[in-house]
Amino acid sequence: MGHFRSHFLPRTPTGRRLAALFLVLFAFTQPPLVFWIGNRAEPWIGGMPFLFAYLLALYFALIGVLIWRAQTEESADRTSDRLRRSSQRTRRSSDRSRKDTEP
Amino acid sequence: MEPWVIATGLIFLYLIVTIILGAVANRRMSVDLEDFLLYGRKAGFVVLYLTVVATYHSAFAFLGSSGFFYTHGIGFWAAGAWTVLVGAITYVIGSRIWALGKAFGYMTPADLLADFYESDAVRITTAVVSVVFTILYIQVQAKGLGYILATASGDRISVESGTLILLVVAAAYLIMGGLRAVYWTDVIQGAWMYVAVWAGALVLTVKLYGSPAGLWRRVAAERPDLLSLPGPEGFFTPGMWFGMVIVLSFGIVFQPHMMIRYYTAASARTIKWLGATTPLYLMTLFIPTVLVGLGGALAMPGLENPDRIFPEMLSAHAPAILTGVILAGATAAAMSTLDSILHSNMTVLTRDVYQRYISRDASQGHYILVGRLIVVVLLAIGYYLSVANAEYLVVLVTLSGSGALQLMPAILGVCFPSRRLTTRTGILAGIAAGLVTLYITLVAFPHPLGAHGGIWGLAANFVVTVFASRMSRPPSDETVLRVHGAVERFVYDR
Numbered sequence: 091m092g093h094f095r096s097h098f099l100p101r102t103p104t105g106r107r108l109a110a111l112f113l114v115l116f117a118f119t120q121p122p123l124v125f126w127i128g129n130r131a132e133p134w135i136g137g138m139p140f141l142f143a144y145l146l147a148l149y150f151a152l153i154g155v156l157i158w159r160a161q162t163e164e165s166a167d168r169t170s171d172r173l174r175r176s177s178q179r180t181r182r183s184s185d186r187s188r189k190d191t192e193p
Numbered sequence: 194m195e196p197w198v199i200a201t202g203l204i205f206l207y208l209i210v211t212i213i214l215g216a217v218a219n220r221r222m223s224v225d226l227e228d229f230l231l232y233g234r235k236a237g238f239v240v241l242y243l244t245v246v247a248t249y250h251s252a253f254a255f256l257g258s259s260g261f262f263y264t265h266g267i268g269f270w271a272a273g274a275w276t277v278l279v280g281a282i283t284y285v286i287g288s289r290i291w292a293l294g295k296a297f298g299y300m301t302p303a304d305l306l307a308d309f310y311e312s313d314a315v316r317i318t319t320a321v322v323s324v325v326f327t328i329l330y331i332q333v334q335a336k337g338l339g340y341i342l343a344t345a346s347g348d349r350i351s352v353e354s355g356t357l358i359l360l361v362v363a364a365a366y367l368i369m370g371g372l373r374a375v376y377w378t379d380v381i382q383g384a385w386m387y388v389a390v391w392a393g394a395l396v397l398t399v400k401l402y403g404s405p406a407g408l409w410r411r412v413a414a415e416r417p418d419l420l421s422l423p424g425p426e427g428f429f430t431p432g433m434w435f436g437m438v439i440v441l442s443f444g445i446v447f448q449p450h451m452m453i454r455y456y457t458a459a460s461a462r463t464i465k466w467l468g469a470t471t472p473l474y475l476m477t478l479f480i481p482t483v484l485v486g487l488g489g490a491l492a493m494p495g496l497e498n499p500d501r502i503f504p505e506m507l508s509a510h511a512p513a514i515l516t517g518v519i520l521a522g523a524t525a526a527a528m529s530t531l532d533s534i535l536h537s538n539m540t541v542l543t544r545d546v547y548q549r550y551i552s553r554d555a556s557q558g559h560y561i562l563v564g565r566l567i568v569v570v571l572l573a574i575g576y577y578l579s580v581a582n583a584e585y586l587v588v589l590v591t592l593s594g595s596g597a598l599q600l601m602p603a604i605l606g607v608c609f610p611s612r613r614l615t616t617r618t619g620i621l622a623g624i625a626a627g628l629v630t631l632y633i634t635l636v637a638f639p640h641p642l643g644a645h646g647g648i649w650g651l652a653a654n655f656v657v658t659v660f661a662s663r664m665s666r667p668p669s670d671e672t673v674l675r676v677h678g679a680v681e682r683f684v685y686d687r
Binding site: 092093094095096097098101112116119120121122124125129130131134137138139141142145146149152153156157159160163164167 | 267270271273274276277278280281284404405406409410413417420421422431432434435438462465466468469470472473476480483608609610611612613614670673674677678680681684685
């Protein structure tokens with residue numbers, strides 16, 4: 091028996107949203123959806139056949155999700171760093187003032 | 194000056210640059226095994242990015258993918274899906290592998306698995322799977338290199354001599370500078386191959402069809418079968434599409450030369466941004482190869498060896514200097530994979546076999562010397578395999594792409610804490626079942642029911658791993674708390 095909650099399902103709402111978005115977009119690049127929706131040359135998009143353009147758009151969207159995830163995680167890290175630093179400062183200043191007021 | 198002199202000269206110029214980089218890396222190296230094998234775990238974003246993409250994309254991406262588009266049409270654009278998946282795997286699993294490597298000093302895939310599953314049998318199995326299924330890639334890349342040099346020189350340099358020259362150069366800079374030399378040369382190789390493949394494809398497309406849109410229109414008019422699934426020869430069935438996506442993403446990422454790269458990142462931030470952005474390079478490299486492959490299908494139909502479509506098109510339609518630059522790029526693509534495989538096999542054999550079972554307490558300098566000797570032995574094996582042409586090799590190469598994929602359940606068990614644990618008996622039984630199934634579904638009865646053999650192997654592996662893990666003893670509480678605790682803190686404690 092393991093000691094930790096499963097890591098196979100994301101725990102945060104942002105993590106769940108991004109994982110779901112990635113999986114849905116990815117499903118559109120895979121059978122059967124790619125065969126049902128993408129398997130045709132027309133309509134042409136930007137001079138490219140539909141199948142090529144359809145997959146290209148999905149691939150860029152998937153990369154966008156990964157970059158979005160990296161950015162949200164980085165800003166969460168920065169916020170928690172800021173909070174940690176500010177709580178350390180608060181603790182230090184309260185320690186100092188306690189020392190100052192000691193007889 | 195004759196075209197072959199320019200093309201061959203540019204390749205040799207490129208080889209000289211790599212040797213110089215190896216020598217400079219040697220001067221920067223300290224007598225430290227971690228520095229020699231893992232770049233001191235301080236690879237920054239740019240260096241790590243270019244070495245990962247250059248290692249992932251081999252001679253196959255440069256030459257073979259054009260051949261695939263040439264033969265099977267647009268179906269090979271599934272390649273974009275597996276390259277995007279490589280990014281996601283790096284982000285989610287690679288970052289955990291990095292964190293565990295940093296916390297517990299792991300250097301090889303076997304270190305990671307043997308520590309959690311508390312088993313020497315797991316260490317040996319992982320080392321054997323790692324080496325056997327990647328050593329064959331040395332042969333594939335070396336042979337590709339021989340063909341490139343033979344093509345560039347107009348067959349004045351034989352395939353065998355070309356293979357030997359390029360193997361010796363790769364081994365030389367690896368011996369001199371260790372992983373630092375590999376990384377530095379990969380930076381050049383990664384940049385060079387990307388520019389070369391785009392330049393070559395655009396020059397050929399504009400010259401022959403006016404523009405990429407003109408090429409697409411001509412393909413639609415003359416070979417519409419190349420623009421639909423499953424392609425002219427019915428290759429890209431749903432099962433094959435999905436199977437290739439899984440095998441060529443997870444299967445490549447779990448090979449030792451890719452996993453070892455995760456250990457070398459300077460920080461978690463580096464590896465996460467690596468995961469988020471590598472698909473930009475990996476996926477877009479296939480755009481020019483679509484143009485070459487489909488353009489080639491119209492301009493040079495009926496080619497006996499479709500993998501040679503890019504060099505053949507260049508020889509026929511591009512200026513000699515561009516052909517030289519591009520063939521040097523193809524050399525870079527193959528060498529960057531070759532040197533990484535040589536390095537990873539050296540690392541596995543030095544760390545998991547020599548240091549663990551032959552000489553435990555030798556000096557760092559001693560292990561570095563042994564590592565260098567192992568590279569020489571691997572060089573000899575690689576050369577022998579590439580000129581032997583033995584029939585059994587064809588079978589082994591067929592298996593090799595899906596071999597490392599069989600480590601997947603074991604790696605997930607370490608990197609993803611869960612209520613239900615995988616056990617050493619479970620993963621050993623799973624790997625055995627996976628490899629047997631792989632042999633049956635790739636060699637004996639290839640791709641049953643239209644699904645890639647690698648998927649059958651992986652499915653059998655997962656079923657047996659889960660079933661056998663339920664019935665056997667899990668790793669000790671102390672180990673689970675230590676290893677899974679480190680993952681829990683890395684992912685959720687901020």
